[in-house]
Amino acid sequence: MKLTIKTPEAMEAFGRRLSRSLEPGDLVLLSGELGAGKTTMTRGIGVGLEAIGTIQSPTFVLARTHRTKNGPKLVHVDAYRLTSAIELDDLDIDFANSIVVVEWPRNFLDDSFENWVLIEIDRSSQEDVRELVVTGHGPRWQEVQFDLGN
Amino acid sequence: MILAIDTSAGTSAAVFDGTKQLSFVNFDDRFGHAENIGLAIQGAFSKAGITPAELTLVAVGRGPAPYTGLRVGVAAGIAMATALGIPACGVITLNAVARKHPVGRILVVADAKRKELFIAGFQDGEQVIPPSVATHQELEDYSSFRQVPGECDASVIGEYLIWAKAQNLDLTDTSALYLRSPDVTPSAGKRVTG
């Protein structure tokens, strides 16, 4: 599905609404250029999941794991600096029990993953406007209707 | 007196006196290695009724295994050995497990995540396939081998160590064993498009 987001607040709100559809084992891939709003959306997801700890860019640390008030862990990954499969292994993410959000997924995705949601964010035109394309891959997302609104 | 540590699966520690195992403490949790490592080692000491000063050697499992957890055991083992001024040895988990099956053609198989497996093949105790990564398909090439689960712990590590020392094998490498080759290429500096 496609939609247009007009402000950073709306981006965060989108993330909150998205989080309602997420379960442990889910993988969300955020693709977009610098400044597209990936961390902003993740912040919204974090709010929706009641994550503990501020959602901050994981570029430096590679991954930040947040406990949530009553639910699965939220793992926030920035794969931009991952240069090898070894480093991915090193992160040792507890996929089964976590909701994993990955920025710059190009270095992250391989055939071992069966299900994921890919959100492509384009910040082409005016200042704050973003165009989103949301696609679910794999049997997990076949029947899911995203309650995402606009 | 040997302290064996392994965090390739759960978190475990064992104390051996010569060839005799005096204690074994194991935590099954696959994710609590940092939490459990101190308790495992401390438990192994007290169950064996020994003080750390009596140790002469530390053995650590080098994997292959999920690395975040594996490194906890290796770090603990190296630190313990350094603090006591005694040597540390590294044991490859697949080899250690194989030791328990010294007869026949066996393939030790462990989960490598990402839909792959760590394998090592042995014929009557001799290694014929070195530790490597394989897909499920590739496993079919080894149908002549009897598959053995590669789950390891400190007890298995310790027993292997005792045997290996008697064979004068070189176990001085305590680094975590990485079998995957770096296969993801780093991206070139991308132009931020408008």
Add this chain to the structure above:
Amino acid sequence: MEIRELQAADLPELMKIETDLFTSEAWKENSFRSEIEGRFTDYFGAFDGELIGYAGLHSVPASFSSDIQTLAVGAAHQSKGLGRTLARKLIAKAFALGSEAVFLEVRADNQSAISLYSSLGFKQIDIRKNYYQDSAIDALVMRLALNQPIVLGIESSCDETGIGIVKGNRLLANALHSSMDEHAKFGGVVPEVAARAHLEALQPTIVQALKDANLSMNQIDAIAVANGPGLAGALMVGIGAAKALALAHNKPIYAVNHLVGHVGADVLENGTVSLPTIALLVSGGHTSLLLVRDLLDDVELLGETIDDAAGEAFDKVARVLGLPYPGGPQIDKLAETGNPKAIRFPRGLSLPKDMEAHRFDFSFSGLKTAVARHVEKAVDNGLELSKADVAASFREAVVDVLLTKAINACEAHGVKKLLLGGGVVANARLRQVAKIRCDEAGIELRIPRFSLCTDNGAMIASIGAQLMMAGRPPSNLGFGAESTLEVTKVQTL
């Protein structure tokens, strides 16, 4: 009966006892007033409804020593052990402040005092003849040696393994193994297989630290380790090592907060941390503003980044400018020939609408995007682009917002001290502007030496030592890594 710190309001009662006991040699009220209000003095009073005794300590942090200034018990309350209680209070305070020796002078004819101090471990080291002029009595100079704990601290953030050793507030060793040279460390981590390097570095770094401190492992009194915040996998290596070190010689272990560790660096630099203070911690992984009233019990997070850390912003802008990683030193080099006023880039979260919810928070995401757009527009329209100007203006924006908020925090909380920490302190422009702005605002600026500002083991050891010196219990053996550990949690039990 309670013992508490003396205040100016207690002076009238105090002077009654003072003049009664010491007659012609009694101190004047003004002297007491300045003592009580002094920065390096601690005065306590014993109260049983009213003031019945008092004692004062003066410490000299840089010399790791203290002096007992006075100790007095009202006539009606003597020979009841109150003197001993007050003396013990002062000694505990001196210990907590990192003193390795406590000095005092006592009248040679004051047998009961001499006996008291001797029984507490004081030894006579000198005589000052005719010291008490009115009575021509000598003063005995006495000294108590305090054995400060020796703590080994482990820091294993993303890239480095740091092992440091302290004795109380005294730095004995700070060994660091890193795959990058000092300059490249600023603001970033080289994404090689750094985790593997952790394990390889462990033994040599421990050995180096012990060698530098001229100690063996069994002389270490306690182990301290940072268990968060940071990358969980890296922290776990440090935790595994620390627990083993503790068990090897049956020593207590303290799990401490990495961010608070950065404030602990100030203790090692100056012999004591000057409180209360605002602390601005800026690195690749953190950008946080802390209010520290008590290093162990009262650390408050005033604000932090809501998106990128400052160091990350440098890395990302470097990407935009086509510079290699890590970005900090690259931007700095380019900025040298650039004009910091050429482009006015946004200072994140500085608008009036941000003041309520985000007054002391930071946001570099908008700045990063603004730089990206500026560069793209120039390239797309074939305009001239001065990368040096962009670098200089970007850097200026970062430094501006960091320091504006930090000084704002000082003023809002009436705290006239600012401590800088974290790897981004390597940025000379940040240090330069910090000095200028703090001087203007009358704020005392403290920047520890660089090796204590970047992630290091000594600062972790320092927090462990503070906990021990304050008599806090060690952590239990079952603690784990917490990648988002709150700054209010200095120690994980």
